[in-house]
Amino acid sequence: MVWMFPGLTDIPDSCLYDDVTGVILAGGRGRRMGMVDKGLQLLKGKPMVEHVIDRLRPQVSTLMINANRNTEAYATFGYPVYADDPMDFSGPLAGFLTGLRHCKTLYLVTAPCDAPFLSRHLVEDLYRALDGKRADLAVAVSRADEYCQIQPVFCLMKASLASHLENYLKNGGHKIDEWYASLNVATASFDDLHAFENVNTPDELKRLQDLPDNDTGR
Ligand SMILES: Nc1nc2c(ncn2[C@@H]2O[C@H](COP(=O)(O)OP(=O)(O)OP(=O)(O)O)[C@@H](O)[C@H]2O)c(=O)[nH]1
Ligand SMILES: [Mg+2]
DSSP, X not given: OOOOOTTOOSSOTTOSOTTEEEEEEEXXXXXGGTSOOGGGSXXXXXXXXXXXXXXXXGGOSEEEEXXXXXXXXXXXXXXXXXXXXXXXXXXXXXXXXXXXHTOOSSEEEEEETTOTTOOTTHHHHHHHHHHHTTOSEEEEEEEETTEEEEEEEEEEEEGGGHHHHHHHHHTTOOOHHHHHHXXXXXXXXXXXXXXXXXXXSHHHHHHHHTXXXXXXXX
């Protein structure tokens, strides 16, 4: 794990951690959005997946996209695209497994394609939580005043969890919270209100289109 320190100019700032692969989850059906491919929907003239790429790319050493449709369109962003196998739309854990199967680093971080204002310090904060608790996986929790909410598809996990997840899914499991309950999980809290905004419906997309450009997260 390589720590970057502000002011060190000889290390490229395009890579915060050399041991972290990112997987952008774009494998869902987008039912609430009208069955469209959410990652390819335009937000302020740019596909949502590209917003996520722009924010996640500087935080990882390797990036991939997990998509089950329109894989050629996703490939134009320049990163490998992997579909679930089997492609049965069994939920985000299927995307986690796809990411783990193709991960060659010690850690995998996941982020959904429909959260365009992803925190620019997601990996750093998740890693601190994971390392501090010597956990298998760290998951984000958003905090606004007294209100905390787990954000299960924003997580950093050890790549060695691949066979554990494969067995969980083979035995019929599919619930993220149930799989998390079988692991040593740490939480990392985030107070950036925008970082976890995600677009599930056309109305939610319209609301984000109308946000001022300077009001889209740190
Ligand atoms: N690989 C994979 N990813 C999934 C699957 N289902 C959901 N996801 C991803 O998990 C994240 C959260 O899912 P949702 O926001 O509910 O997305 P969705 O399933 O496309 O949307 P709805 O059908 O409206 O629930 C998104 O990044 C989805 O792309 C799946 O079956 N396979
Ligand atoms: Mg969503």
